[in-house]
Amino acid sequence: NAGVMQNPRHLVRRRGQEARLRCSPMKGHSHVYWYRQLPEEGLKFMVYLQKENIIDESGMPKERFSAEFPKEGPSILRIQQVVRGDSAAYFCASSPEVRADGYTFGSGTRLTVV
Amino acid sequence: QKEVEQDPGPLSVPEGAIVSLNCTYSNSAFQYFMWYRQYSRKGPELLMYTYSSGNKEDGRFTAQVDKSSKYISLFIRDSQPSDSATYLCASPLSGGYNKLIFGAGTRLAVHP
Numbered sequence: 001n002a003g004v005m006q007n008p009r010h011l012v013r014r015r016g017q018e019a020r021l022r023c024s025p026m027k028g029h030s031h032v033y034w035y036r037q038l039p040e041e042g043l044k045f046m047v048y049l050q051k052e053n054i055i056d057e058s059g060m061p062k063e064r065f066s067a068e069f070p071k072e073g074p075s076i077l078r079i080q081q082v083v084r085g086d087s088a089a090y091f092c093a094s095s096p097e098v099r100a101d102g103y104t105f106g107s108g109t110r111l112t113v114v
Numbered sequence: 115q116k117e118v119e120q121d122p123g124p125l126s127v128p129e130g131a132i133v134s135l136n137c138t139y140s141n142s143a144f145q146y147f148m149w150y151r152q153y154s155r156k157g158p159e160l161l162m163y164t165y166s167s168g169n170k171e172d173g174r175f176t177a178q179v180d181k182s183s184k185y186i187s188l189f190i191r192d193s194q195p196s197d198s199a200t201y202l203c204a205s206p207l208s209g210g211y212n213k214l215i216f217g218a219g220t221r222l223a224v225h226p
Contacts, residue, residue: 004157033212040122042202042216056212091157091211101148103218105157 002026004094004106005074012112019030021077021109025094032075034067038091042050046090049075082113117141120203122219129226130161133190134169137217140184144205144215145177149188152219161201162188193224 005024014018025032028053029108035043035052045059049059049069060067068086095102119136127133135149146165150158162177164170170177174191176189186203200219207213
């Protein structure tokens with residue numbers, strides 16, 4: 001079992017570019033969650049998705065950020081027109097059902113905006 | 115006020131020491147509590163999961179919840195250098211488990 005796979009591990013973008021972060025959940029997991037971790041801070045919830053549906057996006061910034069989890073393929077977190085404040089570690093987690101103890105996190109994507 | 119408060123440390127202890135990590139929370143609706151361990155450059159991994167007040171033990175780890183004072187603790191006995199990591203407490207927002215509220219994490223260093 002490969003676990004939750006996130007790629008790329010590191011991503012450098014210039015201000016104004018787009019960042020695409022990918023997350024492949026564990027086999028059999030149909031629930032995906034994205035969290036952001038700023039330096040010296042805990043993880044902050046961004047969005048919860050099931051296949052083809054956004055269930056809760058209450059933690060997503062209103063502009064520039066979007067997420068999807070298509071029927072086929074990985075979940076994508078997309079950040080348009082990145083700014084320096086978007087620099088952070090973005091973690092994806094998956095679970096087979098909605099259970100708080102059922103989360104498995106990936107190793108994260110570290111986004112640096114220069 | 116943050117919903118989950120945690121002293122960021124760092125906390126440095128000698129090998130074999132008993133470590134006490136603590137969090138306070140403000141939301142009375144929180145019922146479930148977790149402790150995650152996060153090694154540098156890695157994702158968090160679930161260590162302990164407790165419901166309501168009381169203690170739960172798993173090997174060298176004991177999680178304690180005191181709902182009357184909104185205080186949760188993680189004790190590590192016979193600490194090892196491999197325990198050096200950041201420890202995050204978390205609780206799911208009531209009404210669903212899809213959103214975890216995390217503390218900022220406490221960085222622990224166990225030196226030989």
